[in-house]
Amino acid sequence: MNFDLSEEQRMWQKTVHDFIAAEVRPHAYEVEETGELHWDAIRKMGPLGLLGLNVPEEYGGANVDAISAAIAIEEVGWGCGSTALTLAAHNGLGVTPLVQFGDAELKKKWLPRVTSGKHKLSALVMTEPQAGSDLQGGIACRAEKSGNEWVLNGAKMWCTNASIAEYIIVVVRTGPTGGSRSLSQILVPTDTPGLHIAPPEKKMGLNGSPAHAISFDHARVPLGNLVGEEGRGLQQTLSTLDGGRIAIGAISLGLAEAALEASLKYAKERKAFGHPIADFQAIQWKLADAAMEIELARNMIQRAAWLKEEGRPYSVEASMAKLYASEMAERVCYNAIQIHGGYGYSREYPVERMYRDARLMTIGEGTSEIQRMILARSLLGG
Amino acid sequence: MKIIACIKQVPDSEAKVKAENGQVTYGDAPLVINPFDEYAVEGALQQKEASGGTVTALCVGPESAKEALKHALAMGADEAILVSDAALENVDSLGAARVLAAAILKIGDADMVMFGRQTLDNGAGVTAPQTARVLGWPMLGLAGQIKVEGGSVIVERVLEEGRQIVKANLPAALSVVQSIGEPRYPSFMGIRKAAKAAIPVWSLADLAMAAPAALVTRAATMNPPARETVCEFITGESPEAIAETLAEKILAEKVL
């Protein structure tokens, strides 16, 4: 057993941390208030490798190992939740299906574009107004073949990055029957006529990361825009989501670390009854619990990432890590506000933003309930 | 074009500097590449991009300084060399310049040697001109823009009074300042290369030289006397009365 990061991973962590501390974190407040990402920083992420974490070098990516990818997303989460969600949706959802299942032509056309930082990013949408957790039964958005084109019709919901993406990979129904082999992934460039992207949703937090309702009205794309195999869309999406869950866990971890850092600083500064509040056991225990739970979550996330890197099954571990880290982050951020007292409720301090950001993590890419269902299924069989 | 970027490892800018047993200590502050030297590496990489060639990062320091060299490799330097020797522990800037000059000659065929303008720890800013002097090369200090033309280099120097354009024959030594542009972040590709790199370590024997005698020695270092502050609120009938009392106190304390 060896819990140390490799030399390469350690250098990567330091580089990403320094980058985020200098270029992303100072803008987190403004990103949330204005609803606009800090594009200066995103442009610089291309050469650093943050926009092509699992993309092979020949397509402009960094192709880092799974642990390095988790470390990077954790660091971005530490700096800014919105930026982290957009990066996780781009790397984990928008890019991964193309890397794993796309043919060489699609890869060559799109990957260098979205990993460079010079253009826009990418997105994946499965969710619909009437279908979230239940993809197999619920997806109504459909694509039909007409000549050498797919024609898409229907509505999608909660597409993170839609307005800042070069393309959206859409999970649609391509088979008339409803079974598990009736869905496919189709790449739709965002300038496709018939694709309508609604204004960003007004959200509780993560407001710098735009999520949109989108709709298709006879939107036509070449048949070659099918990603992977026709009828394998559900399986491809579920396999993408396993990796995505590590990323959501990593954002949660980063948010919790930032909240603990803010809490430690505040607890040492703030005085009550003649003492820094850090002298009170009630505050100390909150800090101690936070540190312990963060340590545990990091271990779970890095182990799931390690299994992934080793090419071994990791769905269960990824689910556990996502479930634990996201619920942990909410607790730690909740207590961070408590430690800050009234100021914790003020936008002058960052912890209320972290709390709002953390809240999504128990919902996106599989709710806590769905994660528990996955775990129970693996325990009970069936 | 063969360019050597000289870098040093220094304590992080947030280090708490104090004297302990007559010696300066930085506690357990993290050690980083001297921030001023990142501009030297950036300048060197820009010249490599403009005219081709290689960039070698060179450092005189302890074994730990390999980390700073790896940072330069991750930014894009082609190779790195550390000169490390127990006899160099308390080397002064002229001694370091002699060692650097010997290493630069041993590397051989350098067209330009680039330095940062000063270090974050000692901040003397004399190592670059001293090295140039030992080498007998022209020294172009405070370079904000660099352009190589034929066998010479044209530099725009950034001075307090303004800009000055100077030209010198190669090989030359330069110190590089901020106007060169923000140092680039390492790329993952660079990190991958740096993590694997085996950095050669040269001793004084490898440079065929004895430890340079220190010309500057420091007597025991002391902490500045602790500052005592007293806070006093001045009250009075009117703003004028308060001002008067304040003025009297200022005069009595001989502040003015």
Ligand SMILES: Cc1cc2nc3c(=O)[nH]c(=O)nc-3n(C[C@H](O)[C@H](O)[C@H](O)COP(=O)(O)OP(=O)(O)OC[C@H]3O[C@@H](n4cnc5c(N)ncnc54)[C@H](O)[C@@H]3O)c2cc1C
């Ligand atoms: C900010 C944000 C960004 C998002 N980004 C994207 C994106 O980029 N792409 C994308 O496709 N989607 C995205 N989503 C959608 C997200 O993945 C879904 O909201 C999530 O999967 C839940 O689906 P739902 O909202 O339809 O809830 P539902 O599936 O309707 O669930 C409602 C509730 O019922 C529970 N529930 C459902 N089924 C069961 C069951 N069998 N047993 C027990 N409980 C159950 C759920 O846990 C939940 O508590 C995003 C959502 C948000 C809020």
